[in-house]
Amino acid sequence: MKKQSEEIIDEELTPAIPKKKIKDTRVFKFVWNRYFILTVAFLVWMFFFDQNSFFVHRELDKQIRLLENDEEYFQENLDRETEKLNQLNNNPAEIERIAREQHFLKKDDEDIFIIQEEKVEKPQNKKNE
Template sequence: MTFNQFKNKPIIKILLNRYVLILITFIVWMVFFDENSWINHKEFNNEINKLNKEKEYYKSQIDEDKELINKLDDKEELEKFAREEYKMKKENEDIYIIEYDTLNKK
């Protein structure tokens, strides 16, 4: 089959049309090479989703901390927290810290 016979097929005529060639070039450029390309948009959307998840996590942490602050307004709860977290004690009081061995013995 020669080039002229190949060129006379209808699909080839359409593909070799200058407007179709310009359109294909434009689409390829916009998808891959432009600074606002589809690939960049996809990466930005993924980053936005990641940041939204982080935002929700930090909001939940803030809510937990607010609950803890409200709970620590009570003197007994404050003492309990200080003993458990900071190993504080009252005068004339002994504290024993028990640590468990987490390594398996062979």
């Protein structure tokens, strides 16, 4: 009986402070709100699982950059080749130069000597094992 009387005295001396439960907090109520849960689930779905997810867009952006680089490269090559074609169409001396250098054509009274340099491979040093 003494224990009960001590508890009663303690309760009378100390004011009753209501304990807040976790379920009563504003944050808990906000997080468990059905609209918040649906919004988070939608964002997770769109970010990771959807056909147009963030990761798919990153891969597609990489491919676009590579294709743009290829486009620049091929455009430069096209410009160079167009310039060469214009020179061939307008300059007969250029046609003769290409015929001699690349196709080894010659005039009737000429002799052509083709000199090729041989690549000599250096012997590899053998380590004593």
